[in-house]
Amino acid sequence: MLRGIDHLRDPRLNKGLAFTLEERQALGIIGLLAPLYKTQEEQLNICRVSLDRYKNDLNKYLYLVELHDTNEKLFFSLISNDVEKYLPIVYTPTVGVACQKFGVVYKRARGLFITINDKGHVLNILKNWPEQDIRAIVFTDGERILGLGDLGAYGMGIPIGKLALYTALAGIKPHQCLPVTLDVGTDNQELLEDPLYIGLRQKRVRGKDYDEFLAEFMEACIKRYGANILLQFEDFALGNATRLLNMYRDVYCTFNDDIQGTASVAVAGLMTTERITKKKLAEYTFLFLGAGSAATGIANLTVAAMIEQGLSENDARNRVYMFDIEGLLSNKRQGGIPEHCKQFGKEVEPSKDFEQCVKTLKPTCLIGCSTVKGAFNEKILKQMAQNAERPVIFALSNPTSKAECTPEDAYNLTNGTCIYASGSPFPPVKYKDKEYHTGQGNNSYIFPGLALGIIAVRARIIPEYMFLSAARTLANFVSESDLGIGRIYPPLSDIRKVSYSIALEICNLAYEKGIATVHPKPKDFKKFLKDQLYDLNYYSPLPAFYPYPKPPEIKVKSVEEVYKGLVLDPKTVKPK
Numbered sequence: 001m002l003r004g005i006d007h008l009r010d011p012r013l014n015k016g017l018a019f020t021l022e023e024r025q026a027l028g029i030i031g032l033l034a035p036l037y038k039t040q041e042e043q044l045n046i047c048r049v050s051l052d053r054y055k056n057d058l059n060k061y062l063y064l065v066e067l068h069d070t071n072e073k074l075f076f077s078l079i080s081n082d083v084e085k086y087l088p089i090v091y092t093p094t095v096g097v098a099c100q101k102f103g104v105v106y107k108r109a110r111g112l113f114i115t116i117n118d119k120g121h122v123l124n125i126l127k128n129w130p131e132q133d134i135r136a137i138v139f140t141d142g143e144r145i146l147g148l149g150d151l152g153a154y155g156m157g158i159p160i161g162k163l164a165l166y167t168a169l170a171g172i173k174p175h176q177c178l179p180v181t182l183d184v185g186t187d188n189q190e191l192l193e194d195p196l197y198i199g200l201r202q203k204r205v206r207g208k209d210y211d212e213f214l215a216e217f218m219e220a221c222i223k224r225y226g227a228n229i230l231l232q233f234e235d236f237a238l239g240n241a242t243r244l245l246n247m248y249r250d251v252y253c254t255f256n257d258d259i260q261g262t263a264s265v266a267v268a269g270l271m272t273t274e275r276i277t278k279k280k281l282a283e284y285t286f287l288f289l290g291a292g293s294a295a296t297g298i299a300n301l302t303v304a305a306m307i308e309q310g311l312s313e314n315d316a317r318n319r320v321y322m323f324d325i326e327g328l329l330s331n332k333r334q335g336g337i338p339e340h341c342k343q344f345g346k347e348v349e350p351s352k353d354f355e356q357c358v359k360t361l362k363p364t365c366l367i368g369c370s371t372v373k374g375a376f377n378e379k380i381l382k383q384m385a386q387n388a389e390r391p392v393i394f395a396l397s398n399p400t401s402k403a404e405c406t407p408e409d410a411y412n413l414t415n416g417t418c419i420y421a422s423g424s425p426f427p428p429v430k431y432k433d434k435e436y437h438t439g440q441g442n443n444s445y446i447f448p449g450l451a452l453g454i455i456a457v458r459a460r461i462i463p464e465y466m467f468l469s470a471a472r473t474l475a476n477f478v479s480e481s482d483l484g485i486g487r488i489y490p491p492l493s494d495i496r497k498v499s500y501s502i503a504l505e506i507c508n509l510a511y512e513k514g515i516a517t518v519h520p521k522p523k524d525f526k527k528f529l530k531d532q533l534y535d536l537n538y539y540s541p542l543p544a545f546y547p548y549p550k551p552p553e554i555k556v557k558s559v560e561e562v563y564k565g566l567v568l569d570p571k572t573v574k575p576k
């Protein structure tokens, strides 16, 4: 056990003024702390008040980074106890700003930076990480951070933020999580010239060298942490995201959150809208703005959901139109359709006019994953109100500044008929005296619970049906009162319960499909999961007191009675 100042300096052990006098004496830290004792609850309250003093969200983020670095349990209990309030700080949108200014944010080692110059030595770098029992790695190459583009090594804020949610939202133990940035350079000229930049000052390495580096990293993770290590791809750019996922998904325990996590949360939202529109997804017509990683992932899973409802694959695909930066995905368009979304090409006339497509294709559901702020303009939203009695409008681009439309515009321009969700949070809006608290279609509802289930049963791979199942579990959490205030996702305050339910479902599925490797199969999944969760409460570093069993009542003879008449005379004892 670490003693003295070292105990206080370890964020996992430190509990500030919550050390009792007994503990302070035993650890040799008397005098190193102010004399008063404060409970964890009192400390949490001080944190809340301190954070409220900051007006600027980046300053709140910096306060939380400091807390994370000094007192881990206080950090996680603060976020877990009020997810609604603190999620926007540790996650989108503030984490986006933090990444853009990561040169200032970065003070202390958290996570591993592995650079292309380390090629051939990746396993050695992994060995430098002090923890042995890593179960999950979230890694990025920083090329497409949120909707903010190539942020290179500044992207490290994202794996750190995602893994903070693994613990805060699903109770995965923090020491089992490792954030990694694979630094292959950046094509962001501003960053290359930024004196504060912390990454390699060179253009991105691409092609064969990049692929070999990625392959070496994946293999090294297995060698270091075993075949069941969960590897979450995060914020890779379009050119690599789908390609790498397809390359590795059947071989490693891996998923791409931007593609599959987003798909799962969006399809959960779509499933919920069925309760309002009184129509099945198989009757909707979908039009996506953007046909990148997120959009294609959602489109594929929506097709899977429609197939479950009885449509053939072909019929299901025919209900999904997509529109990217080059226009409608038409098989006739010049330059063709990118490989990753070819399956959504249609035998229609090419068009570069999105407004016109909304008019002619008559989508009943519009999904934005384009990073184009305000792309769902007045004409488009008004047209949607004509296309459907209850048009579904998802503006999923992150951060908030990139959303395709605000909830305010969506309600105002569809006469309050739309069903709206965004990717980042928006404050409540009023339409005709009614207040709407729109939902956040964000993958944070999915990936922490999914990860908990996967690492608990030590699954070998993560098949697609797990994301559909997670979507169903999430959709089941939405209450009538949520729907009443315009929300198609449960409140963020329920997210821990959601994560736990998703994890339970994943455990069940993993054994049913034979991909779990923890044997024998646990008898009680609930207990099995609970036993693995991180305890948010402080504990005493002193050895636990354990009582001995009470001895049976036996009457003992008196000493006099036993020794009566016994003479002990040293003179009579002869040496041998």
Ligand code: NAI
Residues within 6 Å of the ligand: 144, 145, 146, 147, 148, 237, 238, 257, 258, 259, 262, 265, 289, 290, 291, 292, 293, 294, 295, 323, 324, 325, 326, 368, 369, 370, 371, 372, 396, 397, 398, 399, 402, 422, 423, 424, 441, 442, 443, 444
């Ligand atoms: P991506 O780079 O893979 O795809 C972007 C797509 O938008 C491409 O198809 C591109 O052609 C298209 N696009 C760009 N400008 C356009 C324009 N002016 N008109 C039409 N299409 C245009 O990016 P990805 O990963 O698909 O992410 C897109 C957005 O979705 C980002 O803002 C990201 O933050 C957000 N997202 C939201 C998630 C959530 O949980 N809500 C999760 C993942 C991504």
